[in-house]
Amino acid sequence: MTTSKSTQHIVRKRQVIKLGGSMLDELSDTFFQGVKKLQQDGIQVVIVHGGGPSINQELADRGVTSSVVKGFRVTSAEAIGIVQSIMIGQVNPSLVHRFNQEGVKAVGLSGYDANLFTCDLLDFDTYGYVGKIKSVETEILDTLLDAGITPVISCVGKTESGEPLNVNADTVASRIALAVEAESLLLVTDTSGIRIQDQPQTEVEPQAIYGWIKTEDIYGGMIPKVMAAIDCLEAGIPSVKIVCQKLNGTVITNEGAIA
Known part of the structure; x- marks a missing residue:
């Protein structure tokens, strides 16, 4: 994996918080107070989230079958469109709204935004449209964090040609954490x-x-x-x-x- 970082060397304290999809509807005021406390202590926070339950519901409603192999959702051509629309169009903006509502300035991102992360296919024959992260561009994250804005990142990546890919949330969180030197x-x-x-x-x-x-x-x-x-x-x-x-x-x- 290659990582692009800004050339100016600045010492920053950063933490990445990964929220599983099952947690999103259960987030309490206590969680947001904790995030604000981290920021008050000078720690820049990046949020990465999943969206499994919402995706499962939409797949079921549309009669699209899906399975999980070794922790990865097998993602067909039909399913990747659903994953993309649910994650970027529903789950992410809803979570961003909640952060802003709770007094944490937030902006939603995916792999498409400022080329945040670019992927290759993990193993198309086994998993379909599932990605492995090839590169992370941190400039947009540095800019937002230094401006006091919390990036909220959904786990939709893209190929170099712009095809959407489903990426495991733990993978996105770990790669982002490495890239921003959390x-x-x-x-x-x-x-x-x-x-x-x-x-x-x-x-x-x-x-x-x-x-x-x-x-x-x-x-x-x-x-x-x-x-x-x-x-x-x-x-x-x-x-x-x-x-x-x-x-x-x-x-x-x-x-x-x-x-």
Whole structure:
């Protein structure tokens, strides 16, 4: 992946917050207060969001079948048009409106805007119109963030020729976090981080997570969350946090990356 950055060197504190599609209708005032508190503390915030439930509903309403393979939505030619229209036309502006309503200045973006991210096909025979990010252009993000505006990014990418592609939200969040040199990536969930034998874990390393999965102390829906976090660490992000809407939870760090 290539990344284009502005030439002027400015030290910035940044965090990327990834919101799963299932979280969007449940966001509370507490979450937005947390975002404002980060900004008051001098941290620039980028939001990346999914939209799975809304897409699923529209696909069902139109009778378009869809499946998930290895965490990726298989996206047909018919489905990609629906994904694009729902994400860019409905989910993103609705979320942007909510941020602005709550006093957080926000602008909606997708991969199309200022060539934010350009993609190749991941594996057309297996996944259809699903993209893997090839390059990220950060100039638009730097401009917005330095102006005190929060970018809210939907996970619709494009090929160099402009064809729309569906991109996994965790992938977009991690690539954006790397490109803007974020200090951490926050994965907002409906749980307050990792709990082992009902004890909250404030900071853990991947090796401990693998052990807890084997002993089934980590199970069910938490497994894909922690695996997504580890994937982000392996991509080069210094720390990943699994947090609740209060933005409190578990910090996952890779000892090898910070040694």
